[in-house]
Amino acid sequence: MNQKTTQPFTNSSTCPSCGRTQMGKFCADCGEKRIEAQDWSLWHFGKTFWAGITNFDSQFVRSFWFLLFFPGWLTQKYWQGERVQYLKPIQVFLACNVIFFFFFPMISVFYASVDEMITGYKDPSNYNYSFYDFEKNLVQKAQKLKIAPNQLAQKIQVLANTTSKIWMFVLLPLWAIGVYAIFWRKNPYYVAHLAFVLHCFAFYLLLYTVYFEAIFRLVREAYVSDYEIMAMYLLYLGYIIGAVRRVYGLNIWKSTVYGFLSLVIYVFIFLWYRQAVTILCLEWI
Numbered sequence: 570m571n572q573k574t575t576q577p578f579t580n581s582s583t584c585p586s587c588g589r590t591q592m593g594k595f596c597a598d599c600g601e602k603r604i605e606a607q608d609w610s611l612w613h614f615g616k617t618f619w620a621g622i623t624n625f626d627s628q629f630v631r632s633f634w635f636l637l638f639f640p641g642w643l644t645q646k647y648w649q650g651e652r653v654q655y656l657k658p659i660q661v662f663l664a665c666n667v668i669f670f671f672f673f674p675m676i677s678v679f680y681a682s683v684d685e686m687i688t689g690y691k692d693p694s695n696y697n698y699s700f701y702d703f704e705k706n707l708v709q710k711a712q713k714l715k716i717a718p719n720q721l722a723q724k725i726q727v728l729a730n731t732t733s734k735i736w737m738f739v740l741l742p743l744w745a746i747g748v749y750a751i752f753w754r755k756n757p758y759y760v761a762h763l764a765f766v767l768h769c770f771a772f773y774l775l776l777y778t779v780y781f782e783a784i785f786r787l788v789r790e791a792y793v794s795d796y797e798i799m800a801m802y803l804l805y806l807g808y809i810i811g812a813v814r815r816v817y818g819l820n821i822w823k824s825t826v827y828g829f830l831s832l833v834i835y836v837f838i839f840l841w842y843r844q845a846v847t848i849l850c851l852e853w854i
């Protein structure tokens with residue numbers, strides 16, 4: 570047992586977190602606050618609790634407002650170091666993920682369904698083509714595991730659904746490499762472009778959620794036409810162009826060209842990613 574009692578607060582001038590001496594009200598190195606007697610009052614505790622909630626709340630509302638209606642704003646503020654008022658890029662991204670998968674828990678957006686993999690292989694005109702004979706490998710694997718192929722297909726779909734969410738941490742850094750390759754002259758730091766990509770993608774998830782929810786609830790139940798998907802991507806393209814314009818400071822023509830290029834890179838990585846997820850799930854199951 571630890572024989573030393575833990576002091577509730579110290580008045581020593583050494584920072585308890587980083588050890589810096591001559592600490593003032595706050596530590597100049599790590600920002601730790603010096604604990605004083607009044608910090609232990611219930612009143613103070615309630616006050617910080619309330620500030621924690623309302624501060625998160627206003628950060629949240631402000632971030633989403635600017636994310637939705639001002640393309641590139643959050644990235645720009647992040648670059649300029651104006652950060653305390655907004656959620657961090659990764660927080661925005663995670664929050665949008667939660668919203669998206671709340672509405673579409675099993676949707677095969679970020680992985681290709683087994684059907685798509687099979688028909689894509691047979692019909693190369695399908696945009697979801699693949700060089701991988703999924704059906705053949707599925708049947709072989711099912712024999713090996715001694716289960717029916719359609720049973721295995723179901724298992725793969727469930728696995729791919731989870732996997733595709735986790736590997737988002739691969740998809741976006743890849744896209745960020747593409748964006749970095751275009752704009753490295755504007756900012757030499759990869760992470761700066763990663764922030765841009767996270768914000769754009771977060772918007773995409775929200776756009777997708779609102780757009781598809783609206784179609785499914787107002788127009789028809791399940792089916793979305795290719796034109797409707799195209800229209801959504803046009804909206805997204807407009808958003809990216811706006812974001813490129815604000816963040817990278819280009820004129821409207823250059824923004825359009827480079828915004829379009831950024832989206833093309835994304836679509837390629839995205840199509841590759843969703844097929845790779847399903848193939849690897851079959852290989853690794």
Ligand SMILES: [Zn+2]
Nearest residue numbers: 584587596599
């Ligand atoms: Zn410190």
